[in-house]
Each structure stands twice: as structure tokens, then as C-alpha cells.
Amino acid sequence: MTTPVRDALPDGVPALTGDVLAIRGGRPLRGRVDVKGAKNLATKAMVASLLGETVSTLRDVPAISDVAVVRSLLEVHGVRVSEGDEPGALVFDPSDVESAHFEEIDAHAGASRIPILFCGPLLHRLGQAFIPDLGGCRIGDRPIDFHLDALRKFGAVVEKLPSGIRLSTPNGRLHGANIHLPYPSVGATEQVLLTAVRAEGVTELRNAAIEPEIMDLIAVLQKMGAIISYEPNRVIVIEGVEKLRGYDHRSIFDRNEAASWASAALATDGEIFVGGAKQQEMLTFLNVFRKAGGWFDIQEDGILFRREGELRPVVVETDVHPGFMTDWQQPLVVALAKAKGISIVHETVYEQRFGFTEALVDMGATIQIHTECLGSHACRFGQRNYQHSAVIAGPVSLHGADIVVPDLRGGFSHLVAALTAEGESRISNVGIIARGYERFIEKLQVLGADFDVDG
Numbered sequence: 001m002t003t004p005v006r007d008a009l010p011d012g013v014p015a016l017t018g019d020v021l022a023i024r025g026g027r028p029l030r031g032r033v034d035v036k037g038a039k040n041l042a043t044k045a046m047v048a049s050l051l052g053e054t055v056s057t058l059r060d061v062p063a064i065s066d067v068a069v070v071r072s073l074l075e076v077h078g079v080r081v082s083e084g085d086e087p088g089a090l091v092f093d094p095s096d097v098e099s100a101h102f103e104e105i106d107a108h109a110g111a112s113r114i115p116i117l118f119c120g121p122l123l124h125r126l127g128q129a130f131i132p133d134l135g136g137c138r139i140g141d142r143p144i145d146f147h148l149d150a151l152r153k154f155g156a157v158v159e160k161l162p163s164g165i166r167l168s169t170p171n172g173r174l175h176g177a178n179i180h181l182p183y184p185s186v187g188a189t190e191q192v193l194l195t196a197v198r199a200e201g202v203t204e205l206r207n208a209a210i211e212p213e214i215m216d217l218i219a220v221l222q223k224m225g226a227i228i229s230y231e232p233n234r235v236i237v238i239e240g241v242e243k244l245r246g247y248d249h250r251s252i253f254d255r256n257e258a259a260s261w262a263s264a265a266l267a268t269d270g271e272i273f274v275g276g277a278k279q280q281e282m283l284t285f286l287n288v289f290r291k292a293g294g295w296f297d298i299q300e301d302g303i304l305f306r307r308e309g310e311l312r313p314v315v316v317e318t319d320v321h322p323g324f325m326t327d328w329q330q331p332l333v334v335a336l337a338k339a340k341g342i343s344i345v346h347e348t349v350y351e352q353r354f355g356f357t358e359a360l361v362d363m364g365a366t367i368q369i370h371t372e373c374l375g376s377h378a379c380r381f382g383q384r385n386y387q388h389s390a391v392i393a394g395p396v397s398l399h400g401a402d403i404v405v406p407d408l409r410g411g412f413s414h415l416v417a418a419l420t421a422e423g424e425s426r427i428s429n430v431g432i433i434a435r436g437y438e439r440f441i442e443k444l445q446v447l448g449a450d451f452d453v454d455g
């Protein structure tokens with residue numbers, strides 16, 4: 001029995017696809033919100049459960065629709081998913097993993113990119129896998145060439161079909177490989193980890209991503225019995241083992257959600273305590289937040305964020321860890337639009353991640369997007385006509401507008417913009433925000449935002 005995505009959301013959190021938020025701006029957000037497990041770890045740890053021979057328990061799983069998509073996909077493949085022994089815990093029983101039909105996989109893949117990570121585990125379990133055309137946020141091309149190249153190196157045969165990609169292992173077990181990623185891709189690193197742990201022999205991965213969520217996935221895999229060493233200079237070495245068992249793991253917190261609420265406090269001149277946020281994984285964000293006029297207090301169970309004095313312009317370059325995350329820039333841009341002076345954001349991870357600024361310009365922001373690298377170093381997108389540097393001139397006062405949310409982080413920045421704007425904004429397609437922000441409507445209510453949901 002599989003669970004439809006809408007109903008699979010823990011506690012029946014609605015998918016919100018058809019809803020419009022009518023937000024009246026001007027009220028500072030004040031209060032406490034708690035962040036749970038990271039979207040970008042929880043969904044991967046769920047996939048890892050496929051590799052074990054016994055049940056796995058993941059704790060602090062966020063109630064977001066990306067989790068619902070992965071849960072449905074696991075169930076389609078025969079994994080039994082049930083509630084655990086505490087709120088937010090999910091238990092995965094992979095004892096009856098089986099291959100699924102194309103149509104079923106397609107119907108449950110939703111708009112997520114996670115299905116690509118099912119490849120290695122399914123190849124180990126079943127000798128074959130089918131991956132439908134991938135969704136995910138429209139923030140550039142988002143190719144999967146690194147994933148497919150790596151899988152071929154492990155010995156998988158990759159066939160491209162009109163409906164997706166079929167993979168098989170005609171020569172039996174996958175074998176270890178030497179892989180050098182052209183760019184430290186988070187997804188491709190996870191692909192290699194999830195495949196190498198049960199491949200025959202040793203895998204050496206160079207130019208790996210080292211985001212905290214990757215380190216947490218390594219911790220999950222080690223609990224399962226994997227042998228993975230992390231060496232200097234982005235090198236990860238994995239010694240394949242024959243069998244893995246289940247895990248019991250509490251997910252790392254969602255630092256992207258924490259940073260989003262911090263920027264909301266900054267832009268609305270409010271004060272938000274983000275329960276569950278930790279300093280270590282947010283060091284780079286906190287530096288930029290402080291330079292932009294933010295104040296924070298690190299406490300045992302979370303971080304308190306507010307503005308201190310005037311907003312200030314900053315120059316930021318997004319980058320792989322330990323740089324400033326690409327997912328942090330969008331809500332921050334709203335505060336920068338209100339800061340006196342010129343700010344620059346050079347996006348070096350995705351080539352098209354400024355689509356969300358069009359709505360901010362409609363609301364009165366002065367933002368120009370350039371194809372040049374306006375940062376301290378040239379990135380992969382320079383000289384290639386990608387609109388990947390933003391110049392933000394402030395201060396401006398924003399006014400309400402009708403907005404269709406384009407992507408997850410852009411959508412959150414639109415919420416923040418509407419909360420600071422004069423008059424009413426009507427924001428549609430907010431279901432995208434539910435992909436990565438747990439119970440954001442309830443949280444907005446708790447923080448005192450003035451809005452209605454027109455369903």
C-alpha cells in the first residue's frame with residue numbers, strides 16, 4: 001500500500017498547491033519557531049534505509065512534501081514506512097524491497113530530484129532501477145551528468161528512454177571506482193556514497209562536496225556498517241562491504257530554514273528565536289548576517305536573531321561549503337533591498353537563481369542582474385551569458401503585488417518581501433514552499449504575521 005503524497009505529510013499537513021496567501025505587510029515578525037531535521041539530509045537518509053537488511057529509524061524528520069515524495073517512492077519499492085516511538089520519527093522496513101512499475105514510480109516522483117539517488121541502492125538490491133524525468137526547483141538546467149558518469153564507473157549500464165532512465169548491472173555486483181567530480185556537487189557526492197558503500201572494492205572520490213548534510217549522511221552510513229574515511233582536500237574513500245544493517249539516527253538541523261527565518265527577522269525588523277539552530281553549521285551565514293546589520297545571540301537550544309541599528313549593504317558570493325550557501329541568498333536579498341547603499345550577490349553554484357528577483361522589482365526593489373562575475377573570483381558561469389550576479393540598490397520601500405512563487409527559496413523570499421511591504425500581496429503556488437519549510441503557515445501565524453489563506 002502506498003501513501004498519496006498529499007496524505008503522506010505527517011499530521012496531514014496540507015500540500016497547499018491551490019492556495020493563495022493574502023499577506024498584509026508592515027508587522028515585524030516576533031516569537032519562536034523550531035527547526036527540525038534538514039530537508040537535504042532527511043530525504044537522503046530515507047533513501048539510505050534501502051541499503052540495510054534491518055529496519056532504520058530516522059528522527060526529527062520534517063513535515064515537508066519532499067519527505068512525502070521520498071516516502072511514497074520507498075513504499076512503491078516495497079519499503080514499509082511507519083511512525084516511530086516519538087513525534088517526527090519514521091521507521092523504514094526494507095525486508096521486502098521489490099522492483100516497481102514505471103508508471104507507479106513516475107506517479108510518485110512528484111517534483112523532486114531525490115529519485116536519482118535511488119539508483120545505487122536499487123542496483124544493489126535488485127540489479128536494476130528506473131528513474132523518471134526529474135523535477136526539482138527550476139533554478140537552472142540541473143543536469144545529472146555527474147551522477148550518470150559515476151554510476152557507469154561503478155559498472156552500471158545506463159539506458160536513456162523517452163520516459164526516464166533505466167539502469168542495470170549485467171555483470172553482477174557493482175565494483176569500486178576512482179571518481180573525480182568536475183564540481184563538488186552535493187547530489188553526485190551522495191550518489192557515490194550511496195553506491196560505493198556496497199560496491200565490491202574501494203572507491204576514491206575526489207573533489208567531493210563536504211556540506212554538513214553530507215557529513216551527516218556519512219554518519220548514517222557508518223552506523224549501518226559502512227567504512228568511509230574523509231581525507232584532506234575533498235577526498236572521500238569508501239571501502240565497500242557486503243551487507244549493511246539499519247540505523248537509528250537523529251537528523252542534523254535544517255540550517256537553510258534557520259537562515260531563512262533569520263533573514264525574515266532582519267527584513268521585518270522583528271526578533272525571532274530559532275529553536276534547534278546551531279552556530280557551527282551557520283558560521284558563514286552569521287558573519288554576513290552581522291555585516292548586514294543583524295544581531296544574534298547563540299543559546300544552548302537555538303539562536304536569537306534581530307536587527308541592530310540600520311540595515312547595511314553587503315557583497316556576497318555563494319559557494320560550496322564552507323562558503324555562503326546558495327540557499328541563503330534569496331530571503332537576505334529582501335533585507336538588502338531595504339539597506340542604504342549597493343549590495344552585490346554573485347551566485348556561483350546555480351546559473352539561473354535570480355528569477356525570484358523579478359517579483360521583488362515589481363514590488364519596488366531596485367535590482368539589476370548581470371551576466372558578468374561581480375565577485376572576487378571568476379566562476380563557471382562567467383563569459384557564458386548566464387544572469388548570475390545581482391546588484392541591489394537601496395533603500396527602497398516595497399509595496400504589495402500579486403506573485404506566483406517560482407521555486408522554494410525564491411518563494412520564501414517573496415513571503416518575506418510581502419511581510420515588509422506596504423499594502424496587500426497575493427501569493428500563489430505556495431505549495432512549492434511546503435516542499436522545504438515545515439508548517440510555515442502555522443509559524444507565520446505564531447510570529448504575528450497578518451495574512452489569510454484563500455484555499
Ligand code: EPU
Binds near residue numbers: 141188326327351
Ligand atoms: N551539476 C551538474 N551535473 C550534475 C550535478 C550537478 O552540472 O550531475 C551542477 C548543478 O547544475 C549546479 C551545481 O552542480 O550548478 C551544484 O549542484 P548540486 O549537485 O550540488 O546540487 P543538488 O544536489 O542538486 C542540493 C540541494 C539544493 C542545494 C544544492 C547546493 C537537495 C535535494 N538539494 O542540490 O537545495 O541548493 O545541493 O547546496 O539536497 C534547496 O534546498 O532549495 C535546494 C535547491
